[in-house]
Amino acid sequence: MSDEHNSDPSHSDLSQVRDLLFGSQVRETELKFETRINSLESSIREEMNALRQTMDSRLSELDNSVREYIAAVDERLCSDNRAIGESLKGVAHQLTSDFAEKSHQFTTRLDSAEETLREYAVEQARNVWEELKTQSDLTTRRVDSELESIRSSTADKNSLGSMFQEIASRLSGNEDAENQVAVSADQE
Secondary structure: HHHHHHHOOOHHHHHHHHHHHHHHHHHHHHHHHHHHHHHHHHHHHHHHHHHHHHHHHHHHHHHHHHHHHHHHHHHHHHHHHHHHHHHHHHHHHHHHHHHHHHHHHHHHHHHHHHHHHHHHHHHHHHHHHHHHHHHHHHHHHHHHHHHHHHHHHHHHHHHHHHHHHHHHHHHHHOOOEEEEEHHHHHOO
């Protein structure tokens, strides 16, 4: 459409007239407007850059703060984990030490009880042996005494038997009686 107006000679004349009448004023206004727009654009750019720098700075500060907080929390967790690990090692060492001590005490008591039991068994065996020996010696003496008593009784009976036989044979003067007495003495 502007091409049509430009090609039309009356429009071009009108444009020239207008340009002559208002041209300098319009150009000044356009120039002022352009300057203001450029100034506003420059101001907006500066403000945008300042805002961008402020946002970048604040985001960087926030990022650093979050990183520092996360690092502090991570360090505290690591520290807590190390403390818990050391505590658990201490508890495990204490339990191992207590177990070793209790095991040693138990072994010592067991050895002591075993030694006491062994001593008691040896003492009891010795007492039983002495009792058996005493009973054996007493029984042997009684048997020897009874045997001696039997021997002395037997010898006395034999001597009495022989003596009675001799008396009987002298009294009876019989040889048959002597043989009977000898046979009966052998049977006894």
